[in-house]
Amino acid sequence: MKQKEDITAKVLENLKFGSLNTIQNAMISNDLKANNIVLLAPTGSGKTVAFLLPLLHQLNTKTTGVQALILVPSRELGLQIEQVFRSMGSGFKVNCCYGGHPMKTEKNNFTEPPVVLIGTPGRIAAHIKRGSFDPETVHLLVLDEFDKSLDLGFSDDMSNIISQLPNIKKRILTSATPAVEIPTFSGVTNPVTLNFLSEEERPNIVIKAVRAKETDKLEILIRLVCHLGNESTLVFCNHREAVDRISELLSEEGVVHDTFHGGLEQDERERALLKFRNGSHNILITTDLASRGLDIPEIRNIIHYQGASTEEVFIHRNGRTARMKAEGTSWLVLSEKESIPNFLTISPEFVNLPDLIRLPDSPQWITLYIGAGKKDKISKTDIVGFLIQKGNLQKEDVGLITVLDGASFVAINRSKIRKVVSDIKEEKIKNKKVRIAISE
Numbered sequence: 001m002k003q004k005e006d007i008t009a010k011v012l013e014n015l016k017f018g019s020l021n022t023i024q025n026a027m028i029s030n031d032l033k034a035n036n037i038v039l040l041a042p043t044g045s046g047k048t049v050a051f052l053l054p055l056l057h058q059l060n061t062k063t064t065g066v067q068a069l070i071l072v073p074s075r076e077l078g079l080q081i082e083q084v085f086r087s088m089g090s091g092f093k094v095n096c097c098y099g100g101h102p103m104k105t106e107k108n109n110f111t112e113p114p115v116v117l118i119g120t121p122g123r124i125a126a127h128i129k130r131g132s133f134d135p136e137t138v139h140l141l142v143l144d145e146f147d148k149s150l151d152l153g154f155s156d157d158m159s160n161i162i163s164q165l166p167n168i169k170k171r172i173l174t175s176a177t178p179a180v181e182i183p184t185f186s187g188v189t190n191p192v193t194l195n196f197l198s199e200e201e202r203p204n205i206v207i208k209a210v211r212a213k214e215t216d217k218l219e220i221l222i223r224l225v226c227h228l229g230n231e232s233t234l235v236f237c238n239h240r241e242a243v244d245r246i247s248e249l250l251s252e253e254g255v256v257h258d259t260f261h262g263g264l265e266q267d268e269r270e271r272a273l274l275k276f277r278n279g280s281h282n283i284l285i286t287t288d289l290a291s292r293g294l295d296i297p298e299i300r301n302i303i304h305y306q307g308a309s310t311e312e313v314f315i316h317r318n319g320r321t322a323r324m325k326a327e328g329t330s331w332l333v334l335s336e337k338e339s340i341p342n343f344l345t346i347s348p349e350f351v352n353l354p355d356l357i358r359l360p361d362s363p364q365w366i367t368l369y370i371g372a373g374k375k376d377k378i379s380k381t382d383i384v385g386f387l388i389q390k391g392n393l394q395k396e397d398v399g400l401i402t403v404l405d406g407a408s409f410v411a412i413n414r415s416k417i418r419k420v421v422s423d424i425k426e427e428k429i430k431n432k433k434v435r436i437a438i439s440e
Contacts, residue, residue, distance in 0.1 A: 301331060307332070386424070
């Protein structure tokens with residue numbers, strides 16, 4: 001028990017948490033009581049740390065091979081869990097595998113197997129088939145947002161994977177949706193269900209609406225975006241064509257933003273999320289691909305440019321804001337004759353936007369690309385030191401740093417970026433000359 005308390009204390013310190021929240025404490029207190037746990041918790045409630053801590057308590061430093069397997073519905077969610085686990089500072093190796101990531105790179109990472117393996121069902125099934133790792137060493141299984149994985153058609157892959165894990169001792173299933181049916185192939189029987197989807201746990205969201213004078217809603221959307229200024233905002237559309245159309249119009253107006261949908265290449269999507277998190281742009285135009293599994297706690301506004309098809313979709317879109325007890329606003333953009341969705345139990349507050357608008361200021365930050373990452377033994381500390389010593393920056397001019405396998409991305413004070421690039425373009429980082437440029 002003392003060892004687990006020490007581990008938890010270390011994690012809190014590394015994550016800069018003052019204490020565990022209700023959900024995290026509940027998971028830890030039920031860790032020893034149940035081998036099967038179903039965690040129902042709203043997005044942004046801290047559920048990632050809630051299921052990682054029990055796993056961490058049961059990892060063995062003397063055991064080789066993959067001990068914990070975490071299956072996720074999307075590569076974005078997997079990468080976020082990987083980042084959280086690294087931030088916990090456990091010292092255990094973790095890897096994330098997903099489609100669109102080079103199979104050769106992932107295969108090489110199994111030369112020294114990770115203790116914690118995160119991945120999408122299709123890619124993990126492919127690695128098991130190739131013999132990349134020994135599934136018999138896995139004794140901890142997490143199906144994060146398992147209902148979403150089922151919705152996306154991963155049932156066969158998940159069933160195949162779990163059937164080849166003969167030594168599972170603990171299974172954790174998580175969902176942000178109530179009344180979900182647990183699939184038989186999960187092996188979960190008589191679980192302890194921790195349900196935090198109560199009224200009290202619902203996010204503090206105000207619902208407002210704006211109405212266009214005609215059928216075309218683009219003009220009122222632009223006015224709303226300008227009205228919100230530099231507040232972090234997600235604009236949801238039902239089709240990627242609408243995303244691209246809005247993006248084109250915002251670009252013509254000179255509004256800094258980015259897009260996120262399934263038609264983009266994986267590295268484009270990852271960069272869009274990375275820049276949204278680090279504040280290089282405050283507006284992300286997206287399809288419902290971003291309605292679940294994105295851990296961006298500071299989103300202030302959700303704009304439904306095109307209405308959610310169901311109440312569940314509406315709830316998941318809104319789940320991107322008002323996280324961790326913060327406040328948020330959900331905006332409906334309606335055409336002249338468009339009705340309020342039937343599933344809304346409260347009437348939104350209609351807002352009259354001013355006729356004269358001012359374009360949002362450019363964000364404080366802009367992203368710098370550095371062509372070196374984890375495989376080059378580059379750390380965040382190395383990057384900060386390099387930028388201060390060679391780029392003549394102050395600490396407050398350096399924002400969020402993300403270090404990936406082969407590259408790093410740094411938020412830099414926008415007013416300093418041109419001079420920084422000029423100062424460091426011929427410099428070496430850790431005695432290595434790498435490409436450095438503003439990330440487009």
